[in-house]
Amino acid sequence: MVACVDKSPSGQIDAMLKRVTVVERRVDKLYDGDFSYLVKEYAALDTTVARQKDINTEMVLLQAYLQQFETQRVVIKRNASLSRQQLSNLKDDVKKQLYDEATTSKYIKDEEKELHTMEAQLDYFQEKFDAQKKVVKQLRKE
Numbered sequence: 001m002v003a004c005v006d007k008s009p010s011g012q013i014d015a016m017l018k019r020v021t022v023v024e025r026r027v028d029k030l031y032d033g034d035f036s037y038l039v040k041e042y043a044a045l046d047t048t049v050a051r052q053k054d055i056n057t058e059m060v061l062l063q064a065y066l067q068q069f070e071t072q073r074v075v076i077k078r079n080a081s082l083s084r085q086q087l088s089n090l091k092d093d094v095k096k097q098l099y100d101e102a103t104t105s106k107y108i109k110d111e112e113k114e115l116h117t118m119e120a121q122l123d124y125f126q127e128k129f130d131a132q133k134k135v136v137k138q139l140r141k142e
Contacts, residue, residue: 009104013091020084023118027076034129041136065128076118083114
């Protein structure tokens, strides 16, 4: 059975608004979960293993990912908020029939591109944090 997908501009915008919500939740979950965990692990490693063994390369890389996420988190949250506002405004404009089909389609494509960028950024950080959790676990064993 094939799910019904609303291909109308309003349907597309509604689906994109749901994806914005997912982006907002994912960034918060990543911050509260993996980021916070890795910050604590960094501090713990710095006061234990790093004093007994040269793990400078691993520590520098972990710190770089943490700093990068800390900076990008703010940007992603701001972009998600802006995207939500743009999509809501576009939805209202579509209801009022302010734009022709080509203009509406262009605006939807522009917002889709922004949304895809945010999703890709979150995928990137999830991948990097998953890898860093394995490195941390390994360093704790040694």
